[in-house]
Amino acid sequence: MMFIKTAFMFCLLFIPYSFVYSAANVWVMLGCYFVTGLGVAGIGLSVMHDANHGSYSKNPLVNKIIGYSLNVIGGNATNWKIQHNVFHHSYTNIDTHDEDIRPRFILRFTPHAELRSFHKYQHIYAWLLYGLMSFSWIVFKDFAQLVGYQKSGILAKHVSVSKAWAWLVISKLFYYAYIMVLPLMFTPFSFLEIFAGFFIMHYIAGLILGSVFQPAHVMEVNEYPIAEDDLIPDNWMAHQLKTTCNFAGNNRIFSWFVGGLNYQIEHHLYPNICHVHYAKLAPIVEQTAKEFGIPYHNYGSFRKALINHKKMLFALGRPKLEVA
Numbered sequence: 001m002m003f004i005k006t007a008f009m010f011c012l013l014f015i016p017y018s019f020v021y022s023a024a025n026v027w028v029m030l031g032c033y034f035v036t037g038l039g040v041a042g043i044g045l046s047v048m049h050d051a052n053h054g055s056y057s058k059n060p061l062v063n064k065i066i067g068y069s070l071n072v073i074g075g076n077a078t079n080w081k082i083q084h085n086v087f088h089h090s091y092t093n094i095d096t097h098d099e100d101i102r103p104r105f106i107l108r109f110t111p112h113a114e115l116r117s118f119h120k121y122q123h124i125y126a127w128l129l130y131g132l133m134s135f136s137w138i139v140f141k142d143f144a145q146l147v148g149y150q151k152s153g154i155l156a157k158h159v160s161v162s163k164a165w166a167w168l169v170i171s172k173l174f175y176y177a178y179i180m181v182l183p184l185m186f187t188p189f190s191f192l193e194i195f196a197g198f199f200i201m202h203y204i205a206g207l208i209l210g211s212v213f214q215p216a217h218v219m220e221v222n223e224y225p226i227a228e229d230d231l232i233p234d235n236w237m238a239h240q241l242k243t244t245c246n247f248a249g250n251n252r253i254f255s256w257f258v259g260g261l262n263y264q265i266e267h268h269l270y271p272n273i274c275h276v277h278y279a280k281l282a283p284i285v286e287q288t289a290k291e292f293g294i295p296y297h298n299y300g301s302f303r304k305a306l307i308n309h310k311k312m313l314f315a316l317g318r319p320k321l322e323v324a
Contacts, residue, residue, distance in 0.1 A: 001276055002056055005256070006047050006066070013039025013073070020183050026193050033197030037204025040073045040134065044209060046259035046275075048073075052081050055274045071171035074138035074179070074202075078164045079145045082154060089271060093217055093243035094227045101218060108316045109214075110224045115319065123313035130210025135202035138175070142168060215309040216264035218316075219245050221297045238294050240268040245297040247305035249282060254302060265296065 016035035023029035050056040051066035070077045083099050091097030095110040103113035107122055107129065146168055149155035155164055183194050223242045225233050232239050248254050248262045255262055260275030266282055267275065289296040299305040 002047075002050070002274065006069075009039055009042035009047055010069075011039075012036075012042055017179075020197070021187055023187070023189075026189060029187070029189055029193065030197050030200055033201040034204055037201040038208075040201060040205035041208040042257060043069055043073050044075070044134075044205065045212065045261055046257065048075075048077070048080075049259055049261070050274055052077055053085065053271045055272050068171075071167070071175070073205075074134075074172075074175045076142045076146070076168050076171065078155075078159055078167060079142055079149070082149055082158060083145065085271070086154070086158075089268060091227060091232065092240060092268065093222060093224050094232065095224065096227060097230075100213065101224075109218050111316060112224060112226065113316075115317075119317040122317045123310050126313050127207070127211075130214070131203040131207040133210050134206035135199060137206075138172075138202065142172075211306065212258050212261055215247060215299075215305040216245055216261070217243060218312050219297070219299075219305075219308050220312050220315065221245065221295070222312075237269060241265060241289055241294050241296060244268050245299060245305065246282070247299040248302040249279065249298065250300075251302065255279065262302070265298075 013036050016032040016039070019032045020029050023032060047056070048067055048070040051063045052070065054060065054063050056063050056066050067077045067081075070080055087097050088100050093101055093110070095102055095112050101109035103110065105116075106118075107126055108115060108119045146155065146164060150161055150164075155161055180194055180198055183189065183197075184191060187194070189197075222245065225239065225243070227233070234242065244265045246263055246265050251262075255278075260278040261267060263275070263278035263282055266273075266278040266285055269285060270281065273281070286296045286298070299308060
């Protein structure tokens, strides 16, 4: 099943990409890049995510190879494993460790972050910024992250520093060569036109990724604990349940495309299990949580999750006392 999905997602990327070379006009070319954005999001959500968690296959080598599909779409597997597997999954919703909600100047994802006057509008402009997530990641953030991880010493704990930099530079050159340089060489389109297509591709991917990942943790019912001496104040499994939400479990097509990440609770509890099993795990996890009096947050539909996420962004844009 995973190999079929992998083939589909790569076709969703490379088939419209191949049509760029025969596009009749700039609008057709931009439309092709638009569709490739769906492929980028699909590979990120449904393919590389499982592989870099070691849950795509029982064979570690297969996981490692498929994990580098992130580099094929412009990202960096080494950075992602550190940010996501080490920090996000270990310290979910703890702003001093979890980079997904760590205080940012323009967006406020946690009540512990500094409140600025313009945050009162973030429930409106956040959606525009989500679209920039993928673009900024591959253009700027990967380099800044690797520098930060090297300075902190955590990079050397996971991989050779020189090897990490070599992979980053080589994969970036490969990516920009096929996604921009080749179209510039073999199509009649200008640099600005190709760059516009490239930007649209990543904007679509970023909007999808942000809209799937952020409602899983930045919600009214989620908790935002404080770690002391790098220790979370709760049992690890209970912590995951209190800081994570599910949504759209009944939408099989949606679940298939987003790699089961709408079952975010099951993913956080069992990241080493392939996402194709989450739907069967969910009722068991929910029943067990009820037996132990631990919350199990499920918003039902994707629409309800997005609405609540918007409400939480609104609340976080106001004084702390108004945050539930």
